[in-house]
Amino acid sequence: MDVPDRRFETLSVTHGEHGSTRSDVAEDVVVPIHLSSTYAVDGLNPDADLESLDPDAGEYLYSRLSNPTRNALEHRLAAMEGGEHGMAFASGTAAVVSTITAVVRPGDHVVAFEDLYGGTKTMLSRLFEDRLNVSVTLVDARDPDAVADAVRPETTLLWMETPTNPLMRLCDVEAMADVAHDNGAVLGVDNTFVSPYFQRPLDLGADVVVHSTTKYLNGHSDSVGGAVVTDDTDLAGEIRFLQQVGMGNVLSPFDAYMVLRGTKTLPLRMQRHQENATAIAEYLEDHDRVREVRYPGLDSHPQHDLARRQMSGYGGVLTFELDADLDGVEQFLGALREFPLAVSLGGVESLVEHPATMTHSPLSQAERDRLGISDSLLRMSVGVEHVDDLLADLERGFEALSAAETTASTAD
Ligand SMILES: *Cc1c(COP(=O)(O)O)cnc(C)c1O
Numbered sequence: 001m002d003v004p005d006r007r008f009e010t011l012s013v014t015h016g017e018h019g020s021t022r023s024d025v026a027e028d029v030v031v032p033i034h035l036s037s038t039y040a041v042d043g044l045n046p047d048a049d050l051e052s053l054d055p056d057a058g059e060y061l062y063s064r065l066s067n068p069t070r071n072a073l074e075h076r077l078a079a080m081e082g083g084e085h086g087m088a089f090a091s092g093t094a095a096v097v098s099t100i101t102a103v104v105r106p107g108d109h110v111v112a113f114e115d116l117y118g119g120t121k122t123m124l125s126r127l128f129e130d131r132l133n134v135s136v137t138l139v140d141a142r143d144p145d146a147v148a149d150a151v152r153p154e155t156t157l158l159w160m161e162t163p164t165n166p167l168m169r170l171c172d173v174e175a176m177a178d179v180a181h182d183n184g185a186v187l188g189v190d191n192t193f194v195s196p197y198f199q200r201p202l203d204l205g206a207d208v209v210v211h212s213t214t215k216y217l218n219g220h221s222d223s224v225g226g227a228v229v230t231d232d233t234d235l236a237g238e239i240r241f242l243q244q245v246g247m248g249n250v251l252s253p254f255d256a257y258m259v260l261r262g263t264k265t266l267p268l269r270m271q272r273h274q275e276n277a278t279a280i281a282e283y284l285e286d287h288d289r290v291r292e293v294r295y296p297g298l299d300s301h302p303q304h305d306l307a308r309r310q311m312s313g314y315g316g317v318l319t320f321e322l323d324a325d326l327d328g329v330e331q332f333l334g335a336l337r338e339f340p341l342a343v344s345l346g347g348v349e350s351l352v353e354h355p356a357t358m359t360h361s362p363l364s365q366a367e368r369d370r371l372g373i374s375d376s377l378l379r380m381s382v383g384v385e386h387v388d389d390l391l392a393d394l395e396r397g398f399e400a401l402s403a404a405e406t407t408a409s410t411a412d
Contacts, residue, residue, distance in 0.1 A: 008080065008197060013264045016075030031072040033257045037063045051241070065244050069253040073260050077217075080196040080263065081209050081229035085236035087243050088227055088256055092192060092212025094249035095226030096120055097127070099210055100157065101246075102238035103186050106133040108156040111147055113171060114138035115164035115371060117190065118359055124159075142303065144175035151183045160206075161190040162199075162310075166319045166355045166379040167372060168294040170303045173310055177205025186235070192216070192346070197270040198313035207232055208239075213251075215346030216315075218262040219269055223255045269348060269384055273316030276390060277382040283391055284320050289398055291321040291376070316382040317345050319355075326375045328401050329354065333378075335400030338385065338393040345381030350390060353379045 006015070017031045039060040053059040055066040070088050078086030089095040100123075104110060112124060116138070128134040137150045141160055151158075158180045162170045173189060180187035188208045189201035195216040201209045211217055213225035228243075230236050243249055251259070274297070281295035293300070296307035297314035307314060322329055333341055339352040343359050353359060356368060356375045363373070382390065 009267045011076065011079045012197075012266050015079040016072040017260065031069050031257065031260060033253050034063075034068045035253055039063075063253070064248055064250055067250075067253050067256070069260070070251055070256040073251070073256040076260060076263055077211075077213075077227045078229050080266075081191070081202055082196075082200050083202050083209065083229035084231045085233065085240075086227065086229050087236070087239055088213070088225060088251035088259070089243060090226065090249045090251055090255075091224050092190075092210070092214055092226040093119055093123070094243075094247070095210045095212070095228045096190065097123060098239055098242040098247060098249060099188055099208055099228050100124075100128065100159065101242055102235060103157045103188070104128065104132075104134050105156070107154060108134050109152050109154045110134060110136045110157045110159055111150045111155055111185075112136060112138055112159040113141040113161055113164060113169075115140075115167050115169050116159070116161055117165055117192075118362060120159070120161075120190070122362065140169075141171040141176065142169050144172060144179060147171075147176060148179045148182075151179060151185070155183055155185050158185055158187045159190075160187065161193065163193050163296055163307075163315070163317070165193065165317075166353075166359065166377065168296060168301070168317070168319055170296060170306050170310075172306055173201050173204035173206055177207075180207070181205075193317060194311060194313065194315035195266060195270055195346075197267050198274075198315055199311045202229065202231060204310055208235060213259045213262075214344065216270065216273075217266065217346075218255075218259045219266065219347060220258075220262060221344065221347030221349065223258040223262075225251045225255050225259055270313060270315070272384040273382060274313050276384065276387045277314070277316045277318050277380075279387045280380070280382055280390060280394070281318050281320075283394065284318075287398065289323045289401060291323050293321075294319040317379065318382065319377060319379045321374060322376045322378060322401075324376055324401055328404065329376055329378070331404040332397040332401045335396045336393050337396070338390055339380065345379075347381065348384045350383035350385060351381045353381070355379055 055071040073088050074086040124136045139146045139150045160171050177187050186207045189206040191209050192212045192215050208230040211227040284290045285293045295318040339350050342351045355373050360373050
């Protein structure tokens with residue numbers, strides 16, 4: 001495969017695909033969905049080494065080990081994150097668990113951002129702490145000193161997300177890399193929230209990057225998948241072993257095709273997500289029924305300077321606090337037509353989500369209070385629709401909120 005010296009917008013359309021499959025039938029411009037689970041080989045090869053089959057040289061044996069459609073996607077994912085090795089998994093969760101398992105051993109210690117994706121937090125406690133004797137310290141990683149203070153001699157992994165979900169807090173990836181490397185630990189960053197189009201953690205010093213491709217990379221809310229990219233060949237070997245043999249967590253050929261297709265429009269989509277999210281964040285910030293808007297692109301975001309430094313854009317997810325109680329939140333949500341109430345994010349269609357009762361309901365009330373996830377907090381994944389339709393919809397929500405309050409006060 002040629003060295004990816006082209007620009008992001010070009011890589012995301014063609015890298016990994018052109019000339020990647022020689023077919024007897026036709027020179028496909030788009031990689032076909034190779035469904036075959038097994039491949040005929042030329043003859044007996046006593047020297048064959050299953051661990052070092054080279055798909056780029058046409059060495060395919062069995063589809064769990066390597067598959068031409070998945071291989072094309074893995075090259076593209078690596079190129080988009082600016083890394084050497086790409087791997088595609090059956091889910092973002094599979095990408096996360098394989099990466100953490102590749103790094104930590106029983107007795108090791110992990111330091112992670114306290115405002116992590118809920119599933120990853122549960123994985124760290126119920127799988128790694130409870131079953132595998134790995135200890136985990138969750139810290140407010142907005143403060144690099146807090147992270148450095150949490151590191152112990154047996155710390156082998158720092159696990160970060162930026163921005164976080166749902167509070168849109170950032171950590172300084174360069175500072176995290178310094179802390180990790182000063183202590184001989186690996187820095188892993190989950191880059192799902194803004195995609196490699198807006199943020200490239202490997203360029204900032206991270207050792208390994210993971211994604212839920214379910215979100216922006218696929219971008220159409222119709223495929224579940226995950227990705228890992230790293231420059232570290234030894235680490236890639238360990239993660240690949242877990243992907244193919246240790247856990248068998250590979251992305252299916254059909255989903256690999258879906259993500260290849262999705263990435264072609266990633267730059268176009270991200271630009272529109274960001275334009276729409278910015279307009280909505282500004283509208284909400286001016287609204288007297290909104291207490292607070294959290295979007296890294298706003299001047300009012302407490303870490304806006306860091307956002308400008310390490311991101312080239314701010315994505316399509318924002319969080320805001322309605323000036324209303326849970327009943328008011330229900331009135332507001334019930335009036336929306338363009339924002340279905342649904343978890344997940346990163347698709348072309350807008351969604352709204354209520355963290356306290358949906359994504360973050362597994363947390364205790366005390367933990368939600370401590371983090372700042374109140375009953376009036378809403379998270380939006382802003383899609384690529386016409387922004388005026390989205391703004392008009394929010395207006396409907398606010399009107400329903402006032403109407404319900406007027407009715408309630410007349411009834412008193
Ligand atoms: C969705 C998500 C995951 C989990 O990915 P799945 O594809 O649902 O397994 C991990 N991290 C972040 C930040 C996510 O948003």
